[in-house]
Amino acid sequence: MDVGHCVNVPGSYYCLCLAPWTGRDCSQQINVTCDDYSCLHNGTCQRDPLRSLDYCNCTGTGYTGTSCELDIDECKAGGGHRCGGHSTCINVNGSYACHCLPPYTGKARL
Numbered sequence: 380m381d382v383g384h385c386v387n388v389p390g391s392y393y394c395l396c397l398a399p400w401t402g403r404d405c406s407q408q409i410n411v412t413c414d415d416y417s418c419l420h421n422g423t424c425q426r427d428p429l430r431s432l433d434y435c436n437c438t439g440t441g442y443t444g445t446s447c448e449l450d451i452d453e454c455k456a457g458g459g460h461r462c463g464g465h466s467t468c469i470n471v472n473g474s475y476a477c478h479c480l481p482p483y484t485g486k487a488r489l
């Protein structure tokens with residue numbers, strides 16, 4: 380496995396490591412594993428054999444980001460909200476709300 384290239388300098392050496400390897404000898408990986416990952420908001424840590432990097436699966440949590448720390452703004456264009464045509468979308472942490480526009484009442488969320 381190619382982890383980087385080490386260069387001799389007078390009295391010492393240094394290594395230029397290729398991701399995800401790091402450290403003086405390129406022997407440490409910079410990614411964290413599910414053992415020390417903390418996925419927020421009920422995200423699920425999954426092992427990804429292709430990337431060899433563990434990651435948080437935030438599906439269904441309403442959050443995104445490396446640790447499911449970022450709220451998804453469902454109300455922005457393409458955000459996937461399901462508010463009806465006579466309602467307005469209000470983004471909230473982890474979800475969104477639909478409010479009927481006067482004079483309409485009823486179920487704002489489809």
Ligand SMILES: [Ca+2]
Binds near residue numbers: 452473474
């Ligand atoms: Ca949201």
